[in-house]
Ligand code: DX5
């Protein structure tokens with residue numbers, strides 16, 4: 001199984017001291033930093049844009065994993081790539097020309113991810129999976145941190161992992177996002193996820209290093 005990557009989501013961090021918050025989870029053993037971008041249109045919440053990604057970039061060596069929950073992502077991909085995003089992930093539900101969008105992300109020098117909402121079938125990946133670096137399966141409906149994990153996501157993760165293995169695409173990351181904590185981490189890990197996003201389960205804790213270690217050991221290797 002691919003190495004486990006823990007990606008704390010800064011959505012649950014204190015935005016008034018983001019640099020400090022990011023350094024805290026980096027020292028606490030985080031592998032990636034997950035950045036949730038919301039536009040108040042694709043999802044019912046507004047968060048941050050490229051200037052914040054640019055501002056946090058010098059504060060960490062870790063991979064910046066940017067999750068775009070926005071309509072018309074093509075209009076902003078260049079700005080996020082130039083701001084320092086390493087991975088840029090777009091929702092299939094927001095992309096009319098998904099293949100074009102994926103090519104755009106790669107042409108800007110970032111790695112490309114594709115995100116599926118909980119009710120979106122894996123079949124939407126059929127003709128794009130060979131072109132991407134990461135699939136992100138939402139395990140809550142996107143828009144807010146601190147929501148409850150949707151259990152029907154677990155068989156979906158297993159099916160995705162099997163689809164990737166059957167096509168010889170074991171290098172494609174399987175990321176899960178929403179309601180991941182010590183209780184749900186073992187379920188998603190056993191189903192085949194290798195990147196675990198955790199917002200509340202890390203940033204709402206006083207000791208972030210301890211929170212990360214507990215999720216990591218609950219998930220297993
Ligand atoms: C939800 C975001 C998530 C969120 C996860 O729309 O995409 O990344 O921050 O937060 P928790 O881990 O608290 O569910």
Ligand code: ZN
Nearest residue numbers: 009036067177
């Ligand atoms: Zn996210």
